[in-house]
Amino acid sequence: MRAGAKSLHPGRLTKVVTLERAATAPSGDTVWTADGTLRAGIEPVGAGERELAGHVEGTATHRILLNGRAAVTSRDRLVLGDRRFRILAAYDPDETGRWLVCLVEEASR
Numbered sequence: 001m002r003a004g005a006k007s008l009h010p011g012r013l014t015k016v017v018t019l020e021r022a023a024t025a026p027s028g029d030t031v032w033t034a035d036g037t038l039r040a041g042i043e044p045v046g047a048g049e050r051e052l053a054g055h056v057e058g059t060a061t062h063r064i065l066l067n068g069r070a071a072v073t074s075r076d077r078l079v080l081g082d083r084r085f086r087i088l089a090a091y092d093p094d095e096t097g098r099w100l101v102c103l104v105e106e107a108s109r
Contacts, residue, residue: 012041012065018079019072032077041065042080045103060088060103068098078104 017040020032045063062085064078072078078085085104093101 013039013067015040015042015080017042017064017085019070020077020079022075022077034079035076038066038070038078040078040080059105061106062104064102064104066100066102068092068096068100070100072100072102077107078102083107 016037018037019035021035023031023033025031042062042064045060064085066072072087072090074087074089076087078087084107085102086107088103088105090100090102093099
């Protein structure tokens with residue numbers, strides 16, 4: 001059983017997060033635009049950074065469970081209050097289309 005699959009239950013979706021999509025402004029800056037809200041379950045999985053090929057790379061700090069109909073990519077982020085979560089990867093843990101597990105990194109506040 002893949003990570004997160006053992007805890008799949010609609011009752012775990014107790015938070016409401018905002019899905020934000022990235023776009024590039026004419027100035028070249030990244031601009032984030034809200035694209036709706038989603039019910040979510042959030043659990044910590046670890047913390048930290050690692051160095052890879054001479055640069056620091058983030059690692060997953062949380063796992064966020066969403067309804068499988070959510071269409072998210074690694075260019076998006078999820079927001080809960082003043083907390084921002086960069087999506088590192090998203091997968092269907094039991095391949096039924098009912099759930100989507102996002103491995104995310106919480107951005108520094």
